[in-house]
Every structure is written in structure tokens, then in C-alpha cells.
Amino acid sequence: MTPGTSLGPSALSSRRHVKAGWLVIFLSVGVSPMAAAELELEQLWVRAMPPTQSMTAAYGQLSNQGNTPLTITGASSSLAADTTLHESVQTGDRMRMVPVTDLTLAPGEVVEFKPAGLHLMLTGINAMPATGSEVEICLLSAEDKTCATAIVQRDADSMNHHHH
Template sequence: MLQRLVPVAALIALLAAPVSAFAGLELSEAWVRALPPVQRNTAAYLTLRNAGDSVITVTGGHAAGADRLEIHRSEQVEGTMRMRQVSELTLAPGEQLQLQPGGVHLMLLGLQKMPAEGEQVELCLTLAASDPVCIVAPVQRRAGGADHSHH
């Protein structure tokens, strides 16, 4: 009887974890920026950690309710903050990358409707060498740094 309880307990612990992980990539601290309902695009932020023993390459993704999801990097260009699309993110074993306002982030483009504060959005990242990794992100207004409400 104890042998049957151990796998069930392990499964319950895995499902209760606040981190989404697959193929060594852990996703945590995800959130989507709430913007006025007339906006068609918004940004999403989260932390990525390579808990595996090989390089992980994120090549894109998708988000519930959006036509497309792109990886972007905010950078200063001639005194003006601009966004530039990034084709991929590469994480070495043990490396962590925080996607945050004013830096690397995800853009949810072509939203069918702007998610409201308090709702949740499923974000899935596409990996070069394995299946997508997904996490559910709450929608909130907090800026967490520089305000990039123009997203």
C-alpha cells in the first residue's frame, strides 16, 4: 500500500508547485500587464531558469487570446527607449533570465480582447529541442519598474 502512495504523493507535490517546468526549463513569477480595453497589445513578464544540464533555446511562443507572441528587448537608441524583436533566447545550464519591464519581455500582439486585471492568461514558450513549456499568468497593473504602458 505504501508503494502506491509514494507516486501519488509525488504527483500531488508536482501539481502544487508554483513553477512550471519541462525539459529543464522552469517558468515562474509570470504576470501580464493590464491595459485599457481599447489596446490590442500588451506585455508579459516572467522568470526563466534552465534547471537542466544542456543549453535551452526559446524560439517564440503563444498566448491564449493573442494572434501572436513575440520576444522583445527594450533598449536606449539615441536617447529614446525602443523595442526590438529578438528571434530567440538561449540559456546555459543553471542560467536564469528575468523578463521584466525595461528589458527583455514578451509581447502579446493582436489580442481579441484585453484581459482584465484579476484574470489569467496561459503563456507557452516554444523550445528548439522539445515541447512547449506553459505557465498561467495573472493579469495585473503593477509596473515593477519603469512604466511601459505604451505596450
């Protein structure tokens, strides 16, 4: 996938049913022109929880395509009242989440947001979106704000099937 391209709804929605109340929101790349050369967002998805839940997490891949370090200092989302960077850390036999105040990517560096690792935590969600809904998620840096549009999909498996 090249920077600035996005997957169309037909490429992401081969099945129309929802499994056990779980939805996944895929992010298509929709970056601002200034940031497009610097931060690339790929295979990003947000798991939408059952309707009674008020939080979820976002996962995917970030890469710095620029020639200088890029520091992500925050995030925001149209879905959640608060969107923050977190990391799951193993302490003895317990896993806990710790806030990450900033995340610096060296030129060419790729960072994976994944379950049990770095991720975006979305909290204060009033209602989980319906299939086909769009959600905006933005990553903030000192230089710019990079946003992507999220489209609700049925589950995480469809991302693995459509992104080879």
C-alpha cells in the same frame, strides 16, 4: 517556490478592486512534465491594458534547470494573436524595441523579463480579460513547449507583495 508549484487565487487576491483600468495577469507555474526539469517560470506577469488597447507585455523570470543549453525559439498565448520575444534597446536618447529571434539559456542561467529590457510582446488582443480570468502563455523550444496559466490580478505591486 519549487518547480511545479503554483500560487492559489486566495494568495493572489487580497484586494478586489481595479486601479485606473490597469490589470496584471500573474502566471502560476504549470509546465508540462517533460519541460518541468528544464525550464522554470517564476514571478511571471502580464500587464493587461485598458479595454481599448490591443497589445501588452509579459515579464518575469526564466531559468534553465537542466544540464544542457536551452533555446527559446518562440512563444504563444491564448490572449493574443501573436506573442513574440522583444528587447528594449537604448539608441542615443531613444528607446526602441527589437525582435529577439531566439534566446539561449546556459545550464543554471536565469534570465529576467522586465520593463525596458527583455520581454514577451502580446499583440492582436481583442479584449482585455476580467479579473479572475485565466490565460495560457507558452514558451517554445526545439525540444518542447512549456505553458503556464495566467490569472488576472489588479496590479504589479501585488506580485511584489506576495513573492518574497
